[in-house]
Amino acid sequence: MNKRDTFYFLYFIIHIPITILMDSSIIVPQKYLYPTQQYLVDLHLLANKDFLLQNPPLWLKYFGAFEVFFQLPFFFIATYMLYKGSRSVLTMMSLYGFNAFFTTGMCLAYVLVEAGNHGLSTRHMLALFGLYTPYFVIPLVMMVDCSARAMGLIRTAEAVAVNKKTI
Template identity: 30%
Template sequence: MPSIFSRKRDLLYFLFFVIHVPTILLADISPLYPDSIRPAFLDRIQQFYINTYHDKFFEEAAPAWFTVFIIMEALYHAPVSIWAIGALLRDDPLVPLNLLVWSVQTVVTTSACLAEVWSWTDRTHEQKSNLTKLYAPYALLAAVMGLDMFLRLRGRLLPKTKRE
């Protein structure tokens, strides 16, 4: 098995997931935590985020579809992200399949959020741009990862003569 240091894209994905998992747990899904078990520092993180980015999804009552996205993140996105850390290290053969699905889900949900952000009439262009600078690289990395995983699966599934 080749080292993750020789698999540059996998190393990039690994580093992303190492950073992404705490972000999910400490910020993204924090609105789902019951007040009785929610540590006060999560409220401070959320308030800092709101003050910095003016993200209405966390500032006000979120639209129902965004709440569904957060639940999807808690039930699907977070577990796959945690799994991906170890799977990338051990070069698990299921990485392309799982990360393709993860990527598609991420691109779709993040794109929907970006579309909503740009429809807001009570935010300045600068505020929307700042949120886009936060959301868009995430969507772009997911899109690149999805294409990479699709090509890996295609390479495994199609005979070499069909690809030439």
């Protein structure tokens, strides 16, 4: 596995418990959260003043459901395929990267626009913005990188096909 794929592999591995313990709380009613999960959510809310997670808007609940039911299974698939060295995962990683950077971008925009309405100082708003930023940047880089690599594989396959026709 090259360094980029090792990074993506670790990103997906780390993101599995984050999705299960934190992000799923967007769609799971509070009374059904495990005590450890509730503790972590409460700790996060207290430490980061994350008004998005405290009172998720409808659009965020939709994104949360997509993350739990589609992205979470993909994390397991992607880690397995990366571990095996499969290049066929690149297209799916490009799609994941687009979805994750887009949805996190929506969260970042919402934080910028709504932080003051939720009583956050500029310092707290920037801290919350900083917390979400890696989940914007990493998937964006992943989307661009994996798309470029997939296109390279397609160009190579097309060149091989053309060479076979001319032989």
